[in-house]
Amino acid sequence: MKLTLAFSLGACAIVPYILLKEAGADFQTLNVNLGKGQNHQADYLKINPKGKVPALIVDGRVITENVAIHVWIDRQFPQAGLMPSDPMQYIDCLSVLGWCGSGIHPKLTQQARPERYCDLPDSADRVKALGHEGMVEQYELAEKLLAGKNWFFNERFSCADAYFYWTFRRGDAFGGDLSRFKNCIAHRQRMEQRPSVQALLAHEEQVKAEFARAA
Numbered sequence: 001m002k003l004t005l006a007f008s009l010g011a012c013a014i015v016p017y018i019l020l021k022e023a024g025a026d027f028q029t030l031n032v033n034l035g036k037g038q039n040h041q042a043d044y045l046k047i048n049p050k051g052k053v054p055a056l057i058v059d060g061r062v063i064t065e066n067v068a069i070h071v072w073i074d075r076q077f078p079q080a081g082l083m084p085s086d087p088m089q090y091i092d093c094l095s096v097l098g099w100c101g102s103g104i105h106p107k108l109t110q111q112a113r114p115e116r117y118c119d120l121p122d123s124a125d126r127v128k129a130l131g132h133e134g135m136v137e138q139y140e141l142a143e144k145l146l147a148g149k150n151w152f153f154n155e156r157f158s159c160a161d162a163y164f165y166w167t168f169r170r171g172d173a174f175g176g177d178l179s180r181f182k183n184c185i186a187h188r189q190r191m192e193q194r195p196s197v198q199a200l201l202a203h204e205e206q207v208k209a210e211f212a213r214a215a
């Protein structure tokens with residue numbers, strides 16, 4: 001089986017990268033420079049007409065949307081136990097994935113791309129500030145969900161941990177003081193000790209160098 005992950009630096013495509021590594025999958029990445037708009041070029045739109053990363057190409061067939069990709073990886077590599085085995089916890093885990101994708105991610109995009117939310121003159125700072133406020137409200141919830149725990153479910157790493165890790169790391173990159181989110185910070189530190197995330201961080205350095213050479 002040939003697996004190619006459409007990937008970009010710092011983007012939510014890092015989540016399936018982590019999960020594929022956790023699963024021990026053999027895969028390659030197609031590195032898409034979002035900063036240069038490569039995701040809107042014809043070659044990439046043939047892969048994902050939505051113009052977004054991630055996309056996972058499985059023997060030529062494309063899967064888009066993080067949640068669908070995560071579930072596919074879990075089903076393809078069941079031995080990795082990336083989703084909880086208990087049916088109710090499985091649903092709770094899907095619920096966290098949905099929340100990361102549709103509850104937290106839009107607050108991050110609002111800060112990165114305020115012009116997509118409001119194009120009135122001089123509105124960008126206010127749009128970003130509201131995005132930040134909304135993001136922080138979500139981290140308050142995460143702080144409670146992670147209280148007294150190493151991982152979201154069963155004291156065992158799952159897709160939920162990988163997805164939340166990205167949302168918190170991305171949110172932190174916008175600046176602002178997140179030091180009160182002690183459980184989220186500890187979760188991030190635990191994530192960064194996992195070999196899958198270490199591999200990701202090394203891969204990001206390589207891709208950074210590749211993008212710089214192409215600039």
Ligand SMILES: N[C@@H](CCC(=O)N[C@@H](CS)C(=O)NCC(=O)O)C(=O)O
Nearest residue numbers: 011012034051052053054065066101
């Ligand atoms: N709903 C999609 C969202 C994907 C998404 O928004 N990806 C961002 C990177 S984090 C992207 O490709 N942005 C490029 C753009 O919007 O121009 C998913 O969960 O996979």
